[in-house]
Amino acid sequence: MDSYSPDPGTDDAAPQVPMGQAMPDVDRVPTLLPQQQAVPMPGSQPPAARHSTLAQGLSFIGTAQIDGSLTVAGEVQGDLQVIDSSSGQVTVTETGTVVGDIRARSISVLGQTVGTLDAAGGRVSLHDTASVSGRIRYTHLQVNGADLNAQLERVRPDADTTGRA
Secondary structure (H helix, E strand, O other): OOOOOOOOOOOOOOOOOOHHHOOOOOOOOOOOOOHHHOOOOOOOOOOOOOOEEEEOOOEEOOEEEEEEEEEEOOOEEOOOEEEEOOOOOEEEOOOOEEOOOOEEOEEEEOOOOEEEEEEEEEEEEOOEEEEEEEEEEEEEOOOOOOOOEEEEEOOOOOOOOOOOO
């Protein structure tokens, strides 16, 4: 027997069951604002610049392509390349060590690097706590008392920046 049917021996009417409600008021329904959405909307502004950090105590072995900027406070054995070399920056902090090549528009070293620093068309800054060995390709170079043992190659801003002759 149907649970909403009255017993055969009673005069009770069947209980009333609501059959649904009207659609909710769309002004009161929570919605995601464009800056909160995971997928960018067509015609929306480009995403904000990204920044990644390899913290002190962490080590990375391999090649990394970076979208945005990177701060290295740990250890890297391998190459680091900023995908959009026109805007990205790589910073090696006092506790950071990179054994490999770094390619970015702007490179700032306060720690240790062994390899090529390639900022052709950009800037390399070596601070007083830096220890740099290898090769440096730059358009603008700033050295503030760093321990420097590297071949320097100045690249004109309008020259080929691929590193090939």
